[in-house]
Amino acid sequence: xxxxxxxxxxxxxxxxxxxxxxxxxxxxxxxxxxxxxxxxxxxxxxxxxxxxxxxxxxxxxxxxxxxxxxxxxxxxxxxxxxxxxxxxxxxxxxxxxxxxxxxxxxxxxxx
Amino acid sequence: xxxxxxxxxxxxxxxxxxxxxxxxxxxxxxxxxxxxxxxxxxxxxxxxxxxxxxxxxxxxxxxxxxxxxxxxxxxxxxxxxxxxxxxxxxxxxxxxxxxxxxxxxxxxxxxxx
Numbered sequence: 001x002x003x004x005x006x007x008x009x010x011x012x013x014x015x016x017x018x019x020x021x022x023x024x025x026x027x028x029x030x031x032x033x034x035x036x037x038x039x040x041x042x043x044x045x046x047x048x049x050x051x052x053x054x055x056x057x058x059x060x061x062x063x064x065x066x067x068x069x070x071x072x073x074x075x076x077x078x079x080x081x082x083x084x085x086x087x088x089x090x091x092x093x094x095x096x097x098x099x100x101x102x103x104x105x106x107x108x109x110x111x
Numbered sequence: 112x113x114x115x116x117x118x119x120x121x122x123x124x125x126x127x128x129x130x131x132x133x134x135x136x137x138x139x140x141x142x143x144x145x146x147x148x149x150x151x152x153x154x155x156x157x158x159x160x161x162x163x164x165x166x167x168x169x170x171x172x173x174x175x176x177x178x179x180x181x182x183x184x185x186x187x188x189x190x191x192x193x194x195x196x197x198x199x200x201x202x203x204x205x206x207x208x209x210x211x212x213x214x215x216x217x218x219x220x221x222x223x224x
Contacts, residue, residue, distance in 0.1 A: 031209065031210065033211055033212075035212075035214075040216070040217075041216055041217075042115075042117075042200055042214035042215050042216045042217050043155070043200070043212070043214045044214070045208075045211045045212070045213070048208070048209045048211045049209075050209045050210075056208075056209055058208075058211060059112065090154065090155070092212075094210070096210055097142070097143055097204060097206070097210040098143075099145065099157050099160065100145070100157075100212060102154040102155050102156075103154060104153075104154050105153075105154055
């Protein structure tokens with residue numbers, strides 16, 4: 001449970017606005033992931049990073065961007081190009097091919 | 112890419128009965144299969160996992176079986192309790208995608224007293 005945090009818990013975005021979701025971990029994990037969850041759906045992969053200064057697109061990367069400047073941090077920016085961003089966003093971290101630990105999530109709503 | 116199918120989408124059982132949730136995957140390169148439990152508004156929590164070199168794993172009332180040839184794996188919960196009520200997700204991890212998880216769409220389990 002502990003060791004991975006996300007902020008804010010709730011976020012409201014206006015049309016045309018970029019917003020950034022924070023994800024921090026102190027578990028010394030190499031890999032970090034961003035997933036999006038919509039009602040009645042499983043989690044879908046947005047971006048992942050296996051090492052600092054490197055990241056890869058997931059299945060639904062359009063309209064999102066990330067950075068991995070520090071091992072502990074993997075922020076996600078939801079840009080205005082993402083037309084339907086209202087969802088529950090979950091960040092996770094792991095040692096390679098082991099249990100992924102999830103943060104508490106950020107619920108993003110478009111006004 | 113990997114495609115994970117999960118059935119059923121909803122499952123209702125009486126307290127004390129068993130519950131079985133089944134998943135299939137498409138990519139034979141997938142080699143790690145976790146199961147997560149998610150309560151409403153909360154983060155997913157790992158309940159059990161299995162690797163491709165193992166056929167079965169058990170932890171108290173929970174067990175997972177894996178059939179690599181058929182590309183399917185199942186979650187078994189025995190002696191269900193009301194606190195088992197939640198949404199359960201299966202997932203498959205593939206080295207070709209950085210070991211990111213491909214999730215099924217979830218099973219909403221309701222255990223009635």
